[in-house]
Amino acid sequence: MLEIKGLSMNYGQRCVLNNIGLKAREGEVVGIIGPNGSGKTTMLKAITKVLKPTYGAVLIDGKDVREMESNEIAKNVAVVSQVISINFEFSVEDIVLMGRTPYIRSSESTEDIKIAMDALKKTNIYHLKDRLITQLSGGELQRVIIARALAQTPKILLLDEPTSHLDITNQIDVLNLVKEASRKGLVVVAVIHDLNLAAYYCDKICLLRDGDVIATGTPRDVLTSSNIGVAFNLPVEVTENSKTNSIFVMPVLEPRNEVSNQR
Numbered sequence: 082m083l084e085i086k087g088l089s090m091n092y093g094q095r096c097v098l099n100n101i102g103l104k105a106r107e108g109e110v111v112g113i114i115g116p117n118g119s120g121k122t123t124m125l126k127a128i129t130k131v132l133k134p135t136y137g138a139v140l141i142d143g144k145d146v147r148e149m150e151s152n153e154i155a156k157n158v159a160v161v162s163q164v165i166s167i168n169f170e171f172s173v174e175d176i177v178l179m180g181r182t183p184y185i186r187s188s189e190s191t192e193d194i195k196i197a198m199d200a201l202k203k204t205n206i207y208h209l210k211d212r213l214i215t216q217l218s219g220g221e222l223q224r225v226i227i228a229r230a231l232a233q234t235p236k237i238l239l240l241d242e243p244t245s246h247l248d249i250t251n252q253i254d255v256l257n258l259v260k261e262a263s264r265k266g267l268v269v270v271a272v273i274h275d276l277n278l279a280a281y282y283c284d285k286i287c288l289l290r291d292g293d294v295i296a297t298g299t300p301r302d303v304l305t306s307s308n309i310g311v312a313f314n315l316p317v318e319v320t321e322n323s324k325t326n327s328i329f330v331m332p333v334l335e336p337r338n339e340v341s342n343q344r
Contacts, residue, residue, distance in 0.1 A: 082268065083128070087101070088124070090135050110260060110263045111287065112300075116313050127139055130149070158237045159238050161230050163241040168215070173225050177197045240259065280327045288304075290312040290313075300327065
């Protein structure tokens, strides 16, 4: 289990996170949402010890990450970053095998290779294993990075805007992979900008604004017109999607003819 207790983070005199509390259990997908600059990515960096909290603690199965060595954290937490830049011509198989780095002492074992191949199969990219990473599309690359993360065999998977540069088909494919990983027992924490995708895929949502938690709970509890209005300063209509049985968030916009007349 991942537990964040009273987490506060300051950059100089500016408070970026203020007394954040959150629990994420095995099998849950927890979405972190909020406007730009609300502290979402900073929270993920605190979980992995990249940033040291000003106050509070991050616990993995009850152990404070500040007491864990980097290799131990890597065996527990895998990260899919917001920006992916790989300029060297590694093969897809090489990239996924890098996920085994925390476990390798001299060279990959038969078990390491098996785990990497399983990750390629789970993400439906086994057929790409010999392809150079520089020859992939954006959707294929994102699958490779997720496969590398799964090859770490972590307890916790962190994703920072995993669908931000993908078309709608690849967004759905990637989030289906993430959801399936959670069903196998992973704790998944994902920063997601699309509120409707968050409503559909997440079991729990934490809504931030300016470093403060506006609401935490189920998508129905959190994604209300009132909460969204406070967080994003935007009027929305929240309805039921009869096809998916999840809620649907629609911004309340001016009629198109009025917008055209203002130009």
